[in-house]
Amino acid sequence: MKKVLILGCGAREHVIGETLLRSGHASRQASAGLGNGVELFVLGPAKNPGLAGLATEYEVASVTNFDAVREFVKKIEPDFVVPGPEAPIAAGVVDALAELGVPCVAPIQSLARLESSKSFTRDLLKKYNIPGNPQFRVFERGDENELEAYMAQTLGGQFVVKADGLKSGKGVKVVGDHLKDVAEGVVYARECIAESTATAGQAGRVVVEEKFVGQEFSLMSFVDGETVVDMVPVQDHKRAFENDEGPNTGGMGTYSDANHLLPFLTSRDLEEAHAITVQVAKALRTETGVPYRGVMYGGFIAVKDGVRLIEYNARFGDPEAMNVLCLLRTDFVSVCEAMVRGELKGMTVEFEKKATVCKYVVPNGYPEAGVKGEKIELGEVPTTKAGAAEGLRVYYGSVDQREDGLYLGGSRAVALVGIGETLEAAEKLAEVAASGVKGPVFHRKDIGTATLIAKKVEMMKRLRV
Ligand code: GLY
Numbered sequence: 001m002k003k004v005l006i007l008g009c010g011a012r013e014h015v016i017g018e019t020l021l022r023s024g025h026a027s028r029q030a031s032a033g034l035g036n037g038v039e040l041f042v043l044g045p046a047k048n049p050g051l052a053g054l055a056t057e058y059e060v061a062s063v064t065n066f067d068a069v070r071e072f073v074k075k076i077e078p079d080f081v082v083p084g085p086e087a088p089i090a091a092g093v094v095d096a097l098a099e100l101g102v103p104c105v106a107p108i109q110s111l112a113r114l115e116s117s118k119s120f121t122r123d124l125l126k127k128y129n130i131p132g133n134p135q136f137r138v139f140e141r142g143d144e145n146e147l148e149a150y151m152a153q154t155l156g157g158q159f160v161v162k163a164d165g166l167k168s169g170k171g172v173k174v175v176g177d178h179l180k181d182v183a184e185g186v187v188y189a190r191e192c193i194a195e196s197t198a199t200a201g202q203a204g205r206v207v208v209e210e211k212f213v214g215q216e217f218s219l220m221s222f223v224d225g226e227t228v229v230d231m232v233p234v235q236d237h238k239r240a241f242e243n244d245e246g247p248n249t250g251g252m253g254t255y256s257d258a259n260h261l262l263p264f265l266t267s268r269d270l271e272e273a274h275a276i277t278v279q280v281a282k283a284l285r286t287e288t289g290v291p292y293r294g295v296m297y298g299g300f301i302a303v304k305d306g307v308r309l310i311e312y313n314a315r316f317g318d319p320e321a322m323n324v325l326c327l328l329r330t331d332f333v334s335v336c337e338a339m340v341r342g343e344l345k346g347m348t349v350e351f352e353k354k355a356t357v358c359k360y361v362v363p364n365g366y367p368e369a370g371v372k373g374e375k376i377e378l379g380e381v382p383t384t385k386a387g388a389a390e391g392l393r394v395y396y397g398s399v400d401q402r403e404d405g406l407y408l409g410g411s412r413a414v415a416l417v418g419i420g421e422t423l424e425a426a427e428k429l430a431e432v433a434a435s436g437v438k439g440p441v442f443h444r445k446d447i448g449t450a451t452l453i454a455k456k457v458e459m460m461k462r463l464r465v
Contacts, residue, residue: 002038002333003076007063007093008084009044009051011360011395011415012318016082017042017054018395019325023333038333041076043069046409049401050394063088066096073102080105080340089294089314090116090166103340106294107314111284114296115314118162118171118207121280125309128283132276132300132309134160136209139189147189147208151175152182155210161185162311163192164205169238169250172311174211178248214303214463215264215456216310218254218320219273221298222335225291227344228278229335231324232256232351233270235456236317240367242446249367250412253359253430253447256323257423260351263453264460265302272307273300280312293339304463319358322417326393327351357426357448358417359434360397361441363408370398371440372410379436392429393417413441423448 004020006013017040042051043059052058057076061068064087073081081097081104083089092109106112113120119138126133137150151159161179163171171192179185185208193204218236222229234256240246257263261270277296284292297313297320316325325332329350338344363370378394394416398409414437418429427448434443446452 003078005041005078005081009048011397012321013084014050014395019332050396112314114312130279134210158211162207214301224342224344234320254319255357255448258355322358323356355423355426357430359430360412361437364440370410376439
């Protein structure tokens with residue numbers, strides 16, 4: 001019997017839990033008469049109704065309260081831990097649990113800078129001559145007077161300002177989207193420097209870089225320090241409203257295609273993105289002497305002449321995890337163990353050749369002030385204990401299960417995932433389920449539709465003529 005602890009309680013952690021439990025490992029163990037193979041434990045700040053139904057024991061505590069995490073780990077003695085969100089990883093939970101002899105499917109704190117410090121990653125690619133970087137400069141306290149000239153002249157007014165720490169997806173501001181002009185860019189960059197000086201008590205930092213034009217995609221990889229095994233590429237939709245309008249969110253929905261490409265992406269683009277991740281994993285080892293073990297989630301963009309790196313995350317994406325893990329055919333427990341033991345080499349990791357579309361149903365007012373405490377009803381969504389109705393999956397996010405039903409927690413509430421032979425079939429399943437949710441909520445009807453995808457394909461065609 002394997003014991004696995006998941007840290008976190010969102011829809012991403014729900015799909016991680018479900019995938020661990022339906023692991024081939026479980027069925028092999030069961031057929032050998034060794035029990036069901038995997039026992040799941042969860043520690044998170046709230047009780048996720050989906051995970052609660054899967055877990056043997058559920059501890060409600062903050063994932064960055066390391067005393068609580070250590071106590072729970074000592075009590076349950078897991079074989080390994082899967083931290084879902086970035087906060088505990090960036091704060092060093094992997095290092096803390098290594099002291100107890102418990103491995104995590106995530107990197108140690110110094111390697112997690114790949115996500116927690118934008119300047120670290122840009123400098124790493126530059127130092128090791130890895131392709132994918134934009135033209136960029138890291139500004140520190142004292143450099144403020146040079147910001148304007150860099151944005152206006154060096155970058156020709158086409159720039160992005162990135163706060164240097166974790167900001168829950170809200171630290172990146174792009175001219176033309178969130179920043180009107182150079183003047184607003186300078187104000188925001190100064191704020192970032194001042195804030196990071198105050199919070200980190202060190203030279204504040206901000207990254208200013210060239211703005212890319214193209215189509216973004218997420219390529220997550222299982223990494224054991226040396227071997228990099230890609231998952232299926234996915235496209236996320238960060239804007240709150242249809243046609244990619246409105247404020248940035250954690251991600252309103254995602255899709256992946258049955259051929260394991262994306263409609264606007266070439267195999268060569270994917271190979272380029274893979275090669276960047278391989279080189280970055282190698283550079284991280286050279287730089288720190290420690291292997292990166294966990295998920296490397298590259299946010300890439302296909303541009304006129306190839307692929308560039310937007311950023312890395314040191315964890316599964318949310319919602320991207322929903323698209324890929326529900327297609328994973330290989331025993332997930334074995335994949336996790338291979339990552340933490342450095343044994344991915346030679347392992348075949350397979351994903352079903354199906355399309356997926358994930359739509360998040362979110363409270364009205366999200367992302368600024370999502371409604372909380374209001375009741376929702378899921379409608380006629382067929383589910384089983386494993387969450388696996390044919391072609392449709394339901395993953396719970398920010399919802400509270402009370403005796404009389406589900407209540408909104410203020411953030412992304414429920415992820416509906418359609419799985420089909422084609423994008424059209426997958427989108428239909430997700431859309432019917434998302435539209436069936438009753439209450440003060442909304443979702444993006446356009447995610448995964450032929451109309452929106454055609455626009456993306458057309459944009460890439462125009463860019464690459
Ligand atoms: N899909 C965005 C994220 O996980 O950060």
